[in-house]
Amino acid sequence: MSLMDWAKKADFDMIFKRYNVIIEGPAIKPEDDPDVKKVLPKDEPFKSLAMAVIFGDAEKAVQAAKSALDSGTPPLDVIEKGLSKGMDAVSALYAKAAYFLPDIMLSADAMTAAMALAEQKLGRAREKKGTVVSFVAEGDPHDIGKNLVVMFLKANGFEAVDLGRDVPDKEVIEAVKKYKPVMLTGTALMTTTMTAFPRVAKALQEQGVSVPVFGCGGGAVKRDFVESYDMGVYGVKAFHAPKLAEAALAGKSWKDIRKEYPKIVGEFVSEYADRM
């Protein structure tokens, strides 16, 4: 019997189930999704701006922004009532696995390109929701997690200060003093580089500096470790970062966020199953 003979006879359902295929619903247009409908503007030019972002079409987004601005739409409205709504829709689609990471990146690019025009007209950068400082632990070159965190923060209207990878503790501390962020994020792949997090937390405390939340995550990082030092909140997924920052903006402390993590990110999180 060869593998191919087995393939003809076997009942695969008794060996595995591809649940991603099983649960997949019919293909629908993004604008027809009920959660997108809730946030999608009905009036022009905002609808076209949002749709260009949803489709990740930078060229169309720029055209729509230009035409809206030329016809006298206030630049802040272009951003808030059009482009940002498109990004909200993209987040909703990502949350339900109808959109994927590359889709978000393209949408973020479209939004950034169109927003640059609006900001030019405005004469200044749009006011951000808040500042977040992000770094990869000293001695650790693995930065894709940090890059994702930065991307999700920017896409959700935060100023993300990216310190890069293999960042010495003192640089992190200096940046916190300089930017006074609403959240600090640290990522690490290895057990021995993640020890930078308690060092940074301790040094901040010793210098009388605090951040509302110090979100820590990455390959080997686990919740019990992060909760062993003050300020630390274990971040499970990169896309949770903006929600944690928003919670901090709303006045939640790191203690509150630890307790309410699943509620704040709005989904079941295995790592916080005891706090659902």
Added chain:
Amino acid sequence: MAYKDPDEMLFGHAKFPVQEHWGVQFGAGYVVPEVKVAPEAGTERNKETLVREMASIAEQAALRAVDIGLPAFMVEQEHVFQQTYHPDWGYECTLAQAEILKKYYDEYGVGAVLRQTVGDLRIEEKGGLRGSEYDNAIAQTVEECCKAGASDICAETMGGKSVLDYGVMRGDIKAILFGIGYLGSIDMEYFWKRTVAACAKYDTRPGGDTNCSGANTCMYVAGGLLGKDMAHTAAALARAISAARSLVAVECGATGPLKDCGYENTIIKAITGVPICQEGKNAVCAHSDIMGNLTCQVVDCWSNESVFHREEMGGPTPAVWLQATGYEAALMNTSIQTGNAKTLRDLYTFTDMYRDPQGTLLAYPNAYRVGKAIVEYGKDIYLRARAAALEASKIMMEAYDAKLLQLTRFELDTLRKYTSILESLPMEAEIFLDQCMREYPRKIPTFDPKSYGL
């Protein structure tokens, strides 16, 4: 190709077995279990605490090996930053482990080999990949580990990672091909020529290199069936490309057993006949993959990947996880001794062959096909990486069309889109390089062409 037919490939058997310390052979008719344990956080605070930690890991593993009657085993130590950055730390940590393993060999005759995997500390934007402080530290630490009694040396080099990461995040298959297949291969040649030359001065084998930083990043980002960050078909294409890249270590003189987390190793074994380490179901302590049994199919050294150094209910983790890999290796060795090995191999393979496109690609008959696509283009690092991806695409589409492999729309659409892009790429490496150099240095600030001699 080292094998005329994929059916010749089997666990515990390699065309070119490798002998290491204490007579332990890889690929010589039996499977060797491996254990790898990450030091407890905080033990890296100074050399003494780290050396003690390393010794304790080795001794706990060796004791359990004897307790449960393992004929042979491998301890692999993946270096923490300090262990590679300070060559004297690397030396003393290796020496402490080598002495303990020798003690157990002397006392019980148990074959205990020691792999040292140096950390790739190099960062493109911080001094570059060649001749930087970090690069020099790695070179020196390799020598120190050989000197201190390492049985073999491995690495997980990071060449091409800045471009690869960009490709993953943007869904850009050309960047993935350029990052892993082109830049990764260039850096591998730089790194492995030097490493092979260093090992040749000692009784230490140059093991090999895994594309952990590339294809495993893709596998990790792709995640489980509910993952939404990368299509599993795209992760499978990256895996095929990584085989063309990881092959470079062997071309430079690496002998195997290739490093455990190189899921591309089945393809490289098909091409070169070197023994391979692999991980799967006994690496659940480290991460989740969707092919836990399949990776046993042609393995020569079966690993747990990594685990924290701590106590489990069944004892310290070096003991517990060596026991897990040890019993799996014993099952494979029993099947060899009783004439049932090929049946067991096929059971391992079939369990996961259609669970996920990544398993479909790596099932040994298909991995063999990817190997053939690679060798057709000889040493052209671009064309062979591209050919590997295109063959992988063909394999997945055939399985899908035969209704054996189920794909989501996202997986299928991504596969079709990426295939079409790959097909449209030029047939000359120079033109491809020119296209990429016009695009990626501009888009990726951390990409340093000089690190690749470009």
